[in-house]
Amino acid sequence: MSLFSKMDTIILRVADIKAAKKWYEEVLEFTSSYESNGDHAIVIFPIGNGPSITLYEWQHDESHSPASSSYPIFFAENIEEVHTKLTSRGVETSELQKDGSTTFFTFYDLNGNKLEVCYWS
Structure with missing residues (x-):
């Protein structure tokens, strides 16, 4: 038996949460279920019965390069x-x-x- 009951979400880091949210809504036709605009702004998009996609706005003092292997x-x-x-x-x-x-x-x-x-x- 697995330690986990399901995959919850997949994090995608973004530079501008508002622009990313608009892109995912307009281009991929996603609908958000949760948004937080604090120090760590996130937007969650449920995808069917599987894991959700969570956009996470990285802080300006954090380095980021998009993942290519995962x-x-x-x-x-x-x-x-x-x-x-x-x-x-x-x-x-x-x-x-x-x-x-x-x-x-x-x-x-x-x-x-x-x-x-x-x-x-």
Whole structure:
């Protein structure tokens, strides 16, 4: 038995919480469930029944470089439509790729955080 009952959230660090929140709402069509604008501003976006995405505004005295080895992967049954929609919204995306029964592509948010979308059957 695992020590944990579920994955709660995935943190993505951002430079400007307001700009990032707007990008995730407008580009990815997310709806926030919680916001905090204190010293450590965060915005939480629930994603289906899985873990949420939490945007965390880093402090100006903290260093940050977007992660390239760890990143969230979203699942979409209509992956071609999602790819087309993100591309049309000016999002930097890779080409659709196939690996056996899995189709996927990567894209980046306005802070350079790597994200991925996959579909498998």
